[in-house]
Amino acid sequence: MLKSAVISVGKEIVSGITQDTNSYFISSCLSRIGIYNRFVLSCDDKAQDIIDTVKFCLNKVDIVITTGGLGPTFDDITIESVATALGKGLYLDSEALKFIHDFYTKLYQEGKIETGGINEKRMKMAYLIEGCKPLKNSIGAAWGVYVKQDKKHLFCLPGIPKEMKPMFEKEVLPVLRKLSNSTMIVKNYDVPINDESVLGEAIDKVMKKYPVYIKSLPIGFESSIMSVRFTAYAQTEDEAKKRIEEAKKELVNLLNNL
Template identity: 35%
Template sequence: MLRIEIICVGNELLTGSTVNTNASWLSQEIYKLGCVAARHTVVGDDVGCIAEAVKESLKRRTELLIVTGGLGPTYDDKTLEGVAKVLRRRLEVNEQALKQVEAKYRELAERGVIAKFELTPARVKMAFLPSKSTPLRNPVGTAPAVMINYKTSKIFCLPGVPAEMKAIFEESVAPLIKQLVGTLFVAEGCLEVKNLPESSLAPILDKVVEKRRGVYVKSHPRSFEGSEPKLEIYISVTKPSKIEAESLKEDVISELTTAICEAGGEVRRRQP
């Protein structure tokens, strides 16, 4: 399976003032494409910390690294500086990126969003990319995203603003993941279980999973109503065809339901 990691940059994520919804959304989208994010890392707006996080990820032979945040025009937007440092590449004005930034600000001036068009140093800063980088179109905001090929890895640096990050991922990153992994389909299911402790459920889950490839089953304790345990079981199946994925999911749900009822539990199917 393609190894994918996510690094989210921003002091606001470490202080807790901003919830890291980017990592959650990216992981969900990556999962829909048939992959699983191997690791989430959060670092502050510090060149050394960013460089160290990228370095450690590349050491783990990450094939696709997604870095979010820190691409803007302000002094604390340092992501590309950190990436350039670990890759030992110069930060330089990328002419294609500069054209993208210029076009955006001309458009904003024409629409009256800003008073006049001007390529200030802060705006030009967003066109400084590590050498040998490819700027990616930002259909929502002003800062171009960046794709970097490094040995056997691809590094994507995306804006931290969720709307911008999502638009660029869908337009530029998701198609590449599909190309790398091929077409995979994910079928999901969920069961609500009562009157069966998780410790009694565990051997049932082991038996179901050990004989099937491409199946992931996870139990989540939800509550105890008096002495009555309540659990949710999440089922996920990844296969090359939708029919195969759905068929195997139904087999898993059927076997789990039968085994849980035989063990004295109650099962109700619900939407995942």
């Protein structure tokens, strides 16, 4: 099964000013298409921190997806930092440059900003990673990138959720769906027990027998029931569902015989 990591870059995330919803969204999408997301990381907009975080992930997973730090301001340094982590350089993408030029010129013509065309800050967004596939932005000016290197797949996406989501869905998901050869099913069931320390033994037994991950979700001792989450990865949805059904039946049996 393919493994992945999601990295959110930005001081606003690590300093607790903004709740990171991007990695939650991306992680759940990855799980649904059967990719095992192993890490979620956030770091400050510091070159060395981004480089170290990307390297940490490249060492451990097949797919790394970053969000944030693609814009025109001084602290938008994800692209150059990721390039450094990969040992690659940047190039000026003429298509991206034209897109940025036209993007700002249109806003200028609509009377929304003071100057159109290109300036130094805007031009910065046209520098992409050597050998990448540029990922078009349907909302904002900053394009993302997809880099394939040594069987690793690295995607850099914008941080603004309304720009990130369509880019992820249009440009990243189709690539990952082709790469992934498994699917994940999650099902929650209530069981008539409230004590995780007793239920745990039954879960251990079932998990040793079936290729299913089972997690109890305690509500508290005021309730007489508890929710139990079954997660199964398999090549087909039917196979994953079948595994969960079998494991659930076994767990219910064990609990009835307590």
